Amino acid sequence: MNKQLRKAVIAGNWKMNKTPSETTALINEIKPLVQDADCDVVVCVPYVDLQAALEATKGSNIKVGAENCHWEKSGAYTGEISTGMLREMGVDYVIIGHSERRTYFGETDATVQKRVRAALDAGMTVILCVGETLEQREQGITNEVVGIQTKIALGGVSKEELSRIIIAYEPVWAIGTGRTATSEQANEVNHAIRMIIADLYDSAAADAFVVQYGGSMNAGNAAELLAQPDVDGGLIGGASLKAPDFAEIVKAASK
Numbered sequence: 263m264n265k266q267l268r269k270a271v272i273a274g275n276w277k278m279n280k281t282p283s284e285t286t287a288l289i290n291e292i293k294p295l296v297q298d299a300d301c302d303v304v305v306c307v308p309y310v311d312l313q314a315a316l317e318a319t320k321g322s323n324i325k326v327g328a329e330n331c332h333w334e335k336s337g338a339y340t341g342e343i344s345t346g347m348l349r350e351m352g353v354d355y356v357i358i359g360h361s362e363r364r365t366y367f368g369e370t371d372a373t374v375q376k377r378v379r380a381a382l383d384a385g386m387t388v389i390l391c392v393g394e395t396l397e398q399r400e401q402g403i404t405n406e407v408v409g410i411q412t413k414i415a416l417g418g419v420s421k422e423e424l425s426r427i428i429i430a431y432e433p434v435w436a437i438g439t440g441r442t443a444t445s446e447q448a449n450e451v452n453h454a455i456r457m458i459i460a461d462l463y464d465s466a467a468a469d470a471f472v473v474q475y476g477g478s479m480n481a482g483n484a485a486e487l488l489a490q491p492d493v494d495g496g497l498i499g500g501a502s503l504k505a506p507d508f509a510e511i512v513k514a515a516s517k
C-alpha cells in the first residue's frame with residue numbers, strides 16, 4: 263500500500279460555529295497560512311456561511327464544503343438543503359454521516375447511503391464519516407461496526423465514483439472529547455477500511471483511496487497521526503476554528 267499515491271486531505275468541520283462575518287474573518291486568517299500547502303484543504307461550514315466562505319476562498323487553494331445534504335432534489339422537507347442548491351452555489355464537498363448527525367438527528371446507515379448517492383449524482387465529493395462508540399470498542403467490535411457502516415454507505419457506488427469519496431474514520435469517543443485515538447489505533451482501523459475497499463472493489467482502488475482520521479486531532483498530535491501509513495489526512499473539529507492550529511495540521515500533512 264503506497265501512501266505516496268494519495269494526496270492528503272485536511273478538512274475543517276466547523277459544526278454550528280461562526281456567523282457569516284466571522285466566517286469571512288476566519289478564512290482570511292487561514293488563507294495566508296495554508297497557501298503553500300502540499301495537501302488538499304477544505305473548510306466545511308454551516309449552510310448560512312457557505313456564501314461568505316465561497317467569496318472569501320475565491321482564488322485561494324481552500325475548498326468549501328457543507329456539513330450535510332438531503333437526498334431528494336426538492337420537495338416538502340422543511341429545513342433541509344438539496345445537493346442541487348449546494349452545487350448552484352459552487353459547493354463541491356459535503357460531509358455525510360457525521361456521528362453528531364447519527365446521534366442527535368436520527369441519521370442511519372440507510373439515510374447515509376441515500377445522501378451519498380445524491381451527492382455523487384450531483385457531482386460532489388463526499389467526506390463520509392464512520393466510527394464506533396466507546397461501548398462498541400470495548401466490546402471488541404470496532405472493525406465490524408465500521409465495516410457495516412462503510413459497506414452500507416458505499417452500496418451502489420461504482421469504482422469510478424470512488425475517487426469522489428473520502429472516508430473519515432472518527433471514533434465517536436474521540437470527537438470533541440480531547441481524547442485522541444493512538445496513532446496505532448487510528449492506523450489499524452484506517453487500514454481495515456482500506457481492506458474493505460480492496461474487497462469491494464480491488465487493490466488499485468484501495469491504494470488510491472483517501473482515509474482520514476478525525477477525533478481531537480490538533481496541532482500537537484497531528485504529525486504523529488498523519489505519519490501513519492494508512493492515515494491520509496484529517497477531519498478536524500475544534501482545532502479547525504483556530505487559524506494557527508488548523509494551519510499547523512495542514513503543515514504536518516504537507517510533509
Ligand code: PEP
Pocket residue numbers: 275277432436437438439440476477478479497498499500501
Ligand atoms: C469532528 O467534528 O469531526 C471532529 C473530529 O471534532 P474534534 O476535532 O473537535 O474532535
